[in-house]
Amino acid sequence: VGEFELLEKIRRRLPPDGRRIVLGSGDDAAVTVPGGATATSVDAIVEGVHFSREQASLSQIGARALATALSDLAAMGADPGEAYAVLTVPPDLDEEQCLELLDGMVTIAAETGTTIAGGDLTRGAALALAVTVVGHAERPESLVGRAGGRPGDLLAITGEIGGAAAGLLTLERPETAAGIAAETAARLRSRLLEPTPRLAAGAALARAGATAMIDLSDGLGGDAGRLAEAGGTGVSIDAARLPIAAGVEEVAAAAGIDPVQLAVSGGEDYELLAALPPERLEEAVRAVADSGIELTPVGELDGSGAVEIRLPGGGLLEPRGFDQLD
Amino acid sequence: VGEFELLEKIRRRLPPDGRRIVLGSGDDAAVTVPGGATATSVDAIVEGVHFSREQASLSQIGARALATALSDLAAMGADPGEAYAVLTVPPDLDEEQCLELLDGMVTIAAETGTTIAGGDLTRGAALALAVTVVGHAERPESLVGRAGGRPGDLLAITGEIGGAAAGLLTLERPETAAGIAAETAARLRSRLLEPTPRLAAGAALARAGATAMIDLSDGLGGDAGRLAEAGGTGVSIDAARLPIAAGVEEVAAAAGIDPVQLAVSGGEDYELLAALPPERLEEAVRAVADSGIELTPVGELDGSGAVEIRLPGGGLLEPRGFDQLD
Numbered sequence: 001v002g003e004f005e006l007l008e009k010i011r012r013r014l015p016p017d018g019r020r021i022v023l024g025s026g027d028d029a030a031v032t033v034p035g036g037a038t039a040t041s042v043d044a045i046v047e048g049v050h051f052s053r054e055q056a057s058l059s060q061i062g063a064r065a066l067a068t069a070l071s072d073l074a075a076m077g078a079d080p081g082e083a084y085a086v087l088t089v090p091p092d093l094d095e096e097q098c099l100e101l102l103d104g105m106v107t108i109a110a111e112t113g114t115t116i117a118g119g120d121l122t123r124g125a126a127l128a129l130a131v132t133v134v135g136h137a138e139r140p141e142s143l144v145g146r147a148g149g150r151p152g153d154l155l156a157i158t159g160e161i162g163g164a165a166a167g168l169l170t171l172e173r174p175e176t177a178a179g180i181a182a183e184t185a186a187r188l189r190s191r192l193l194e195p196t197p198r199l200a201a202g203a204a205l206a207r208a209g210a211t212a213m214i215d216l217s218d219g220l221g222g223d224a225g226r227l228a229e230a231g232g233t234g235v236s237i238d239a240a241r242l243p244i245a246a247g248v249e250e251v252a253a254a255a256g257i258d259p260v261q262l263a264v265s266g267g268e269d270y271e272l273l274a275a276l277p278p279e280r281l282e283e284a285v286r287a288v289a290d291s292g293i294e295l296t297p298v299g300e301l302d303g304s305g306a307v308e309i310r311l312p313g314g315g316l317l318e319p320r321g322f323d324q325l326d
Numbered sequence: 327v328g329e330f331e332l333l334e335k336i337r338r339r340l341p342p343d344g345r346r347i348v349l350g351s352g353d354d355a356a357v358t359v360p361g362g363a364t365a366t367s368v369d370a371i372v373e374g375v376h377f378s379r380e381q382a383s384l385s386q387i388g389a390r391a392l393a394t395a396l397s398d399l400a401a402m403g404a405d406p407g408e409a410y411a412v413l414t415v416p417p418d419l420d421e422e423q424c425l426e427l428l429d430g431m432v433t434i435a436a437e438t439g440t441t442i443a444g445g446d447l448t449r450g451a452a453l454a455l456a457v458t459v460v461g462h463a464e465r466p467e468s469l470v471g472r473a474g475g476r477p478g479d480l481l482a483i484t485g486e487i488g489g490a491a492a493g494l495l496t497l498e499r500p501e502t503a504a505g506i507a508a509e510t511a512a513r514l515r516s517r518l519l520e521p522t523p524r525l526a527a528g529a530a531l532a533r534a535g536a537t538a539m540i541d542l543s544d545g546l547g548g549d550a551g552r553l554a555e556a557g558g559t560g561v562s563i564d565a566a567r568l569p570i571a572a573g574v575e576e577v578a579a580a581a582g583i584d585p586v587q588l589a590v591s592g593g594e595d596y597e598l599l600a601a602l603p604p605e606r607l608e609e610a611v612r613a614v615a616d617s618g619i620e621l622t623p624v625g626e627l628d629g630s631g632a633v634e635i636r637l638p639g640g641g642l643l644e645p646r647g648f649d650q651l652d
Contacts, residue, residue, distance in 0.1 A: 022363065022466040027473070027556070028401040028540060029365035029459075031466050037348065038364075039355035040443065042458060044412040046450040075354040086370040086412070086456040117366065124372040125451045130412040132368060132458040133355075140348040140357050147353070214354060230353070 003121050006095055010102055010119075018115035020081055020136070030117035032082060037140040041072035044130040047090070053127070055171050058097055060193045062104030065129040068217065070112055070197035071270040075215040076143045077206025078135025080199055082117040083109060085131050088124035101129075112199055142206060146230035149212035149275035151303040155237065156281065156295050158201045158272045158288060161220060162252075162259065163191030163245035165266020169255050176254040184247040191245065195270040200291035205274045208284035212275040219267040221319020225307045227273060234304030239264075240312045243296040264309060264319050275301055329447050332421055336428055336445075344441035346407055346462070356443035358408060363466040367398035370456040373416070379453070381497050384423055386519045388430030391455040394543065396438055396523035397596040401541040402469045403532025404461025406525060408443040409435060411457050414450035427455075438525055468532060472556035475538035475601035477629040481563065482607065482621050484527045484598045484614060487546060488578075488585065489517030489571035491592020495581050502580040510573040517571065521596040526617035531600045534610035538601040545593040547645020551633045553599060560630030565590075566638045569622040590635055590645050601627055 007026075017024040023031035045051055045065050056064070066083055073080050085105060089098060098121075109116050114133070137143045167188035170177040177185040198215070205213060214227045220237070228235040244263045252259035274295075276284050281297060288295040309317040333352075343350040349357035371377055371391050382390070392409055399406050411431060415424060424447075435442050440459070463469045493514035496503040503511040524541070531539060540553050546563070554561040570589045578585035600621075602610050607623060614621040635643040 023469075023471050027471045028398040029367035029404065029461065029469075031402070031469050031471070032364050032366065033362065033466055034360045034364055036359065038358050038360055040358065040408070040410060040458075040460070041355035042410040042412055042444055042446045044414065044446045044448045044456070046414060046448050048451070049449050072354040076357070078355065082366070084366060084368040084458055086368055088370065088372060088454065118368055120368045120370045120456070122370045122372050122454075123375050124454060125374070128414065128448075128450060128454070130370070130446070130456040132366075132410055134366070135355065140359055143349075143355075143357050145349050145353045145357070 006098060007121060009099060013099065013102060013106060014116050015106060015110055018081065018113065021115055021117055025118045030082065035136045036138045037143060039073055039076040039078040039135040039143055040132065041069060042130065042132045043069040043072065044128065047127040056193045058101040059104035062101035063108045064193065064195060065131050066105045066108040067195050067197050068270060069131040069133045070114065070199060071215040073133055073135035074198045074202035075213045075272055076135060077202045078137050078143055079203065080112050080114045080133065081136045082115050082134045083131055084117060085119040085129060087119065087121050088128035089121065090125060090127050093127060112197065144206045144210050144213045146212050146214050146227055149227060149231035149233055149301045151233050151301050153211055153275040153301045154278050154281050154297050155235065155299045155301065156274050156276060156284065156297045157243055158198050158293050158295055160243045160245035161216060161269045161271055162248035162263030162266060163188050164268035165262050166248040166251040167192035169251050173255060176251045179250040179254055180247045188245065188247050192268060195268065197270060198272050198293065201288045201293045202272055204287035204291055205272065205284055208287045209280040210274040210276055214273050216269050216271045216273055217267050219265045219319065220273065221264045221307065221309065223273060227275065228307055233301040235299065235307045236302050237299035237309045239309050239317055241296065241298045260317060264317060332424060333447060335425060339425065339428060339432060340442050341432065341436055344407065344439065347441055347443055351444045356408065361462045362464045363469060365399055365402040365404040365461040365469055366458065367395060368456065368458045369395035369398065370454065373453040382519045384426040385430035388427035389434045390519065390521060391457050392431045392434040393521050393523050394596060395457040395459045396440065396525060397541040399459055399461035400523045400525045400528035401539045401598055402461060403528045404463050404469055405529065406438050406440045406459065407462045408441050408460045409457055410443060411445040411455060413445065413447050414454040415447065416451060416453050419453060438523065470532045470536050470539045472538050472540050472553055475553060475557035475559055475627045477559050477627050479537055479601040479627045480604050480607050480623050481561065481625045481627065482600050482602060482610065482623045483569055484524050484619050484621055486569045486571035487542060487595045487597055488574035488589030488592060489514050490594035491588050492574040492577040493518035495577050499581060502577045505576040505580055506573045514571065514573050518594060521594065523596060524598050524619065527614045527619045528598055530613035530617055531598065531610055534613045535606040536600040536602055540599050542595050542597045542599055543593050545591045545645065546599065547590045547633065547635065549599060553601065554633055559627040561625065561633045562628050563625035563635045565635050565643055567622065567624045586643060590643060
């Protein structure tokens with residue numbers, strides 16, 4: 001791969017620069033005129049650790065790298081602005097394949113109104129992508145961090161959880177998909193391989209008064225714990241109310257795993273977990289519905305300092321690492 | 327390496343947040359309130375491609391990753407603000423070593439007034455660092471891109487060139503250092519292993535009316551060509567005026583390489599090449615001198631569209647890739 005030639009080809013494939021860009025890709029640095037406040041996040045994925053070219057297409061890998069980075073902006077309620085990508089190219093990836101990977105990023109950029117404003121290209125042993133995303137807001141107070149939740153706030157989840165973990169099970173152990181329709185299995189795998197950053201829902205939640213938000217990348221158990229720790233609160237979640245994706249129960253059963261445990265311990269759904277004052281819940285549900293997503297109340301923050309996931313029978317579920325499930 | 331524990335240890339080592347930071351490392355995204363314009367650049371280094379742990383200490387590797395990223399901001403005349411780092415940790419790097427690498431970054435951050443505002447940590451086969459830096463300026467017009475040079479502008483270089491390339495030669499072929507003092511050899515190696523971003527000089531050049539700037543990461547020949555191409559001009563450089571670092575001549579001679587060729591083809595000096603209207607040169611020389619660096623006029627932009635490096639004898643020097651020198 002000739003770095004400068006490939007960079008030039010990449011530049012020609014990028015959509016036009018967004019409105020905040022003064023000087024785009026190709027100079028020493030990209031120049032932007034931000035609004036009042038920016039939210040910046042960095043996310044890296046490495047082949048063999050976060051993805052495999054046997055399970056995902058190059059276009060899916062590129063799309064996923066940008067989508068999961070943007071998910072952090074969704075969790076702030078920020079308006080997506082610019083992305084900067086570092087692509088590490090292994091010896092067995094040719095120029096055409098680099099561009100295929102980029103096309104996946106460009107698709108997500110176009111869908112979300114993100115400008116790919118710069119990046120770097122390097123050789124390396126393993127395919128890797130590091131993406132920095134910058135989001136914008138009128139004021140820093142418009143952005144929602146993790147730490148603002150207070151005891152008494154309700155906890156709500158966008159969309160459905162467990163899908164990505166179940167999708168991974170069907171990829172690694174195809175027999176677990178025997179009890180579900182092919183279409184359902186495809187939908188579960190798509191949750192894993194083609195995640196959607198909940199940008200509109202995150203912005204709606206911020207406007208509706210969310211006091212704290214986090215995206216579910218590591219699993220509800222762990223991420224709810226981080227929300228509680230950041231705000232100095234406890235978390236109580238009612239397992240019976242969790243919005244578990246269709247097909248998760250069957251796949252989990254076929255794998256001998258409790259479906260609630262799978263949904264709570266499996267990450268990568270990239271849904272949002274938000275804390276809301278009870279009097280704002282109704283408004284938030286309506287606002288999130290406008291973006292085509294359901295918002296489901298699943299519990300509340302309390303003063304206990306503990307993360308408790310209450311099972312219908314009365315016991316507590318102990319979230320485990322996804323890799324310790326079976 | 328336990329990711330969350332190590333991230334917490336890293337966070338405890340970071341210096342206090344800079345004045346633009348509203349919400350620092352540890353949330354979904356860092357929140358800043360930028361000034362009028364931002365310059366953003368991304369730079370990645372990978373073990374075995376850009377550095378070797380046999381030649382550089384971990385602290386030097388961390389420092390160099392941030393310093394070379396900041397060099398792109400220097401080439402814009404931007405005021406350094408925030409840095410975001412992705413560290414890929416190979417199996418043979420333990421927690422203590424990760425922190426040593428970080429300490430190198432923290433040293434450069436402190437020296438330059440940069441806040442390390444976020445990052446990501448991942449496992450991977452090879453040690454790699456990707457750094458995103460954000461610089462600030464009051465107005466986008468205060469920042470200097472590559473494309474603004476005009477025929478008749480003078481070209482000037484900060485500091486000295488050739489040092490990093492000669493330093494690399496002394497590391498790879500120790501016999502080439504036989505003709506110079508140990509102290510001189512150490513200084514050449516330090517140019518390679520401990521580069522300094524010319525932030526104050528870059529800001530001074532921007533204020534003094536530089537029409538275009540680029541940092542010398544790939545070698546004067548290639549980088550001058552990029553400046554000319556971006557502005558649609560030609561470049562004429564007088565080889566006799568090049569500020570070649572002490573010791574480069576001896577090391578090049580010992581390696582059987584022409585010293586001017588080495589200085590022009592070897593990159594990684596991270597000096598700045600600036601185009602200036604002739605009437606602003608004197609002011610620029612004085613302003614750069616205030617930052618303790620010499621500014622040397624070495625040629626000019628013209629309308630030829632070609633990059634010409636004129637040798638004292640009257641011929642032209644053909645810049646080559648550093649890896650094609652011997």
